[in-house]
Amino acid sequence: MAKLILASGSPRRAELLHQIGAAFEVQVSEAEELRDAATPRALTCANARAKAEAVARRCPGRAVLGADTVVALDGKIYGKPGTSEAARAMLGALSGRSHTVTTGLALINARGEVF
Numbered sequence: 001m002a003k004l005i006l007a008s009g010s011p012r013r014a015e016l017l018h019q020i021g022a023a024f025e026v027q028v029s030e031a032e033e034l035r036d037a038a039t040p041r042a043l044t045c046a047n048a049r050a051k052a053e054a055v056a057r058r059c060p061g062r063a064v065l066g067a068d069t070v071v072a073l074d075g076k077i078y079g080k081p082g083t084s085e086a087a088r089a090m091l092g093a094l095s096g097r098s099h100t101v102t103t104g105l106a107l108i109n110a111r112g113e114v115f
Contacts, residue, residue, distance in 0.1 A: 002062050004017075004023065004025075004063050005026075006067065007055035008026070008028060008051065008065075008066065010067070013079055027058070027059065027064075029051035029055050031047075031053070033066070034047055039102065044070055048068045048104040048106040049104075052107065052114070053106075053108065058093050063110050065107050065108075068103065069102065071090075071094065071099055071100070071101045072101075075089045078093075
């Protein structure tokens, strides 16, 4: 049986799959991430699917898992900060305030069906 492909370079995502005993390999997706959507859920689901589909095109007949996570506060969606200054600003905005963290997942099975 072919191993699952994780379409992410995230060490945390790989750690979570290791914790459940999943056999997988990592292939980082080059899909361009969307930055804007109506809701955090819509954004993370669209990005997860785009990442999984990009890797699935390179690896037909393999199961591929894509994922994306964002943080939202007061209607603003925060993605990955691009610089250390942006990271500090984001953490400053979130510090001591209630916010949401949303992760979207997309699984493409060996037949190309998306879940």
